Amino acid sequence: MVLSPAVPHGRALVLGSTSVYRRELLTRLRLPFAVEPPHVDESPLAGETPEQLARRLAAAKAAAVARLHPAAIVIGSDQVADLDGEPLGKPGNHPNAVAQLQRMSGRTVIFQTALTVMCQETGFAQHDLAPVRVRFRTLDEAEIEAYLRAEQPYDCAGSARSEGAGIALLDAIESDDPTALVGLPLIRTCRMLRAAGLRVF
Template sequence: MRAQRRLVLGSTSHYRAELLKRLGLDFELKAPGTAETEQPGEQPAARAMRLALAKATDAGRDLDDALVIGSDQVAELDGMLLEKPLSVERAHAQLSACSARTVSFHTALCVLDKGSGKHYSYMDLTRVHFRSLGDDEISRYITREQPLDCAGSFKCEGLGISLFHRIENNDPTALIGLPLIALAQLLRDAGLSVP
């Protein structure tokens, strides 16, 4: 295995960048410029994987021999996509809709090896079981944490954890947006030493 190659995270997400720092690897950030549009009839997991591959491809477009990471997450409540709310009103509406229900988070990961042209991928499914939430506690939560840039309107790494009854997953970092257990394995598969 090679000790270190140029590693690029195709993302503008500070959440993903903070997670990647945990692996102790030097990496660069590069905005992928990928349009995150829906395609008619596309299932949430398929959308997440398509966008993860597109982000890695777009971010790696002008690179020769680098490993490029793309990741995307799609949140779904009974088949309805939950986008980033971007406003207090939409966040309140999302959390009200999630109350006493289960939200599925499909987190796709792609590592594109620009040297060989191969790509390595992984899909995580996390199920978040919300407890019953009252309007006042939803308002207090939004005021305290301002989760307006998070799909599902919460931050599980912060106070958002108090909104849940249970979380089912294989990797706790997947819910934040970058499944590190899988990423470490994909990087090893691509020839990078981790740790």
């Protein structure tokens, strides 16, 4: 984790994300917050590992929104599925989702969920990573098709919507921050918001 000085109390909170999943997760904390799309190019760089990609995009999203709201505390997050060092992003459509799930069948995938909290006005910034190890069952074609028809997880990294029917595709999940798999590690988020001077409770 990279640390900077704490931010004073009383600042607005902004989630830099277009994800409905992150918005729903942050709502659990019962804090007032605004949502601002970050408008960041999410294309991986040549030779970039999934962890590096997730960290870079989380920081870029937070920085893009912090420029628009320099006095606010801004949250940026990104998730990349890591299959033996290869990044798997959002499939975007049905054929891509089928291909992703076929490749992940019977294998362990690390979902790299990166988090940045920052305030441009004060120079506060913290960055962290919450990796989640997910072991997929061996999946047949009928299971994959039925799951995709039911969930249509085309906006989820690795086509895995674990908070829905996707949980039935899995054998095991290993994580110290369980909501990281859905897209926002709330334990780390609370820790970083407290460091920023924002009371959660």
